[in-house]
Amino acid sequence: MTIKVLVVDDSALMRSLLSEVINSAPDLEVVGVAPDPIAAREMIKTLNPDVLTLDIEMPRMDGLDFLARLMRLRPMPVVMISSLTKRGSEATLQALELGAVDFLPKPKLDLPAGIEAYRVEICDKIRAACSARLQSRGAAAASMGASSLQRELSAPVPGSSGGLPERVLQERLVLIGASTGGTEAIKEVLCSLPAQMPGILLVQHMPEMFTASFAKRLDGLCRVRVKEAEHGERVMPGTAYLAPGHSHLSVRRAAGGYVCELAQSEPVNRHRPAVDVLFHSAASQVGAHGVGVILTGMGKDGAQGLLAMHKAGAWTIGQDQDSCVVYGMPREAASIGALDEVVSLKDVGQRVLARLRGGERRGKV
Structure with a gap:
C-alpha cells in the first residue's frame, strides 16, 4: 500500500x-x-x-x-x-x-x-x-479556559487522600518513557498525580528547544513541579525531571537519595535522549524501589530497559493498545515480558499511586 x-x-x-x-x-x-x-x-x-x-x-x-x-x-x-x-x-x-x-x-x-x-x-x-x-x-x-483548568487542577485527585509516607517519597522513584503521542500522554499522567510524589524522571523523544517549552508547559498545568533535568542535581520529591533534547538522562544513587546525570553520548535506538538509557540506569541504581512506565510511541526504545527494571524487582506498567496513539514501544515491552500490568492511559496515574502505597508487591521494597 x-x-x-x-x-x-x-x-x-x-x-x-x-x-x-x-x-x-x-x-x-x-x-x-x-x-x-x-x-x-x-x-x-x-x-x-x-x-x-x-x-x-x-x-x-x-x-x-x-x-x-x-x-x-x-x-x-x-x-x-x-x-x-x-x-x-x-x-x-x-x-x-x-x-x-x-x-x-x-x-x-x-x-x-x-x-x-x-x-x-x-x-x-x-x-x-x-x-x-x-x-x-x-x-x-480549544474549549478549556484558564478558569476551568484551574478548577480541575485544584480538585482532589481521586483516591489520593492520606498522602504517601515520607520514606516512600524519599526512597522511591517513578520513571516514564514515551515517544509519538507522548506529550499528551505524559501530560495526562502527570496531571492525575498529587503534588506529594516521589521524584519522577521523564524521557520524551523531542529536540532540545522543544523539551524546554514542554517542561515549562507541564509545570504550569501539573500539581508536581516540572523542569528540565540538570547534570548532577539532586532528585527531590514532588518534582518531575524531563530529559533535555540534547542529552541522555540517567539516575545515580547518592548518599541519602538520587542524582540526575546527563550525557551527550551516541544515540541509542536512534534516539538521544533514549528511554532505554534511563530505564537501564534505574534497574541498576534504583532496583525494586522503582516504578517504570512506558507510554505510546513507535519503535522499541525502552523495552529492554524496562525488562531490566522488571528483573531488578521494579513494578512496570505499559499503556494499552486502545489508548495509544501508536502502539509500538508498549507492545514491544509486552512481547518480551517486561510488564507487570497493562492499563489504559486514564488509569496509569492511579496504578502508579496504588503501587507506591504498596497495593501490589513483587519486588522487596
Missing part, C-alpha cells in the same frame, strides 16, 4: 525539498503540495491524502487555526513541520494538543549531509501517523 501525502508549506523551496525526501521512499507518495491552508482544503477534498504535513506560520490562515478546523470537520493524521525557535516549539505543543500526531523541525538546508537522517525520520513518522489512533482532543483543548 502506498501512503498518499499532502505537503502544506508556504515556502516553495521547502515544498520541493519535502516532496523529494518523501518520494524517495517506495511506499510514500506526495500527491499534492499546497502553499497555504486555503489551497490545502480544496486538495484534501479532491486528492483524499492519507497524511498531511503542515507548516505553522503561513499566509491566509495560520496552521494552528487550520488544524483546529481540520480535526473538527475532517480528522486525519497530521505531522507538523516546525521551525526551531521558541515560538515554533510552543506552537507545536499547541498543535499536538489539537490532535496532530507528531512533528519534525524543518530540515537545515545548509547541512546536506544530514538529509539522509532527516529522510529516515520523516518517512518513519509519516508511516506511524498513517496507522495512528487519532485522539479527539481538539474540541476539548
Whole structure:
C-alpha cells in the first residue's frame, strides 16, 4: 500500500525539498503540495491524502487555526513541520494538543549531509501517523479556559487522600518513557498525580528547544513541579525531571537519595535522549524501589530497559493498545515480558499511586 501525502508549506523551496525526501521512499507518495491552508482544503477534498504535513506560520490562515478546523470537520493524521525557535516549539505543543500526531523541525538546508537522517525520520513518522489512533482532543483543548483548568487542577485527585509516607517519597522513584503521542500522554499522567510524589524522571523523544517549552508547559498545568533535568542535581520529591533534547538522562544513587546525570553520548535506538538509557540506569541504581512506565510511541526504545527494571524487582506498567496513539514501544515491552500490568492511559496515574502505597508487591521494597 502506498501512503498518499499532502505537503502544506508556504515556502516553495521547502515544498520541493519535502516532496523529494518523501518520494524517495517506495511506499510514500506526495500527491499534492499546497502553499497555504486555503489551497490545502480544496486538495484534501479532491486528492483524499492519507497524511498531511503542515507548516505553522503561513499566509491566509495560520496552521494552528487550520488544524483546529481540520480535526473538527475532517480528522486525519497530521505531522507538523516546525521551525526551531521558541515560538515554533510552543506552537507545536499547541498543535499536538489539537490532535496532530507528531512533528519534525524543518530540515537545515545548509547541512546536506544530514538529509539522509532527516529522510529516515520523516518517512518513519509519516508511516506511524498513517496507522495512528487519532485522539479527539481538539474540541476539548480549544474549549478549556484558564478558569476551568484551574478548577480541575485544584480538585482532589481521586483516591489520593492520606498522602504517601515520607520514606516512600524519599526512597522511591517513578520513571516514564514515551515517544509519538507522548506529550499528551505524559501530560495526562502527570496531571492525575498529587503534588506529594516521589521524584519522577521523564524521557520524551523531542529536540532540545522543544523539551524546554514542554517542561515549562507541564509545570504550569501539573500539581508536581516540572523542569528540565540538570547534570548532577539532586532528585527531590514532588518534582518531575524531563530529559533535555540534547542529552541522555540517567539516575545515580547518592548518599541519602538520587542524582540526575546527563550525557551527550551516541544515540541509542536512534534516539538521544533514549528511554532505554534511563530505564537501564534505574534497574541498576534504583532496583525494586522503582516504578517504570512506558507510554505510546513507535519503535522499541525502552523495552529492554524496562525488562531490566522488571528483573531488578521494579513494578512496570505499559499503556494499552486502545489508548495509544501508536502502539509500538508498549507492545514491544509486552512481547518480551517486561510488564507487570497493562492499563489504559486514564488509569496509569492511579496504578502508579496504588503501587507506591504498596497495593501490589513483587519486588522487596
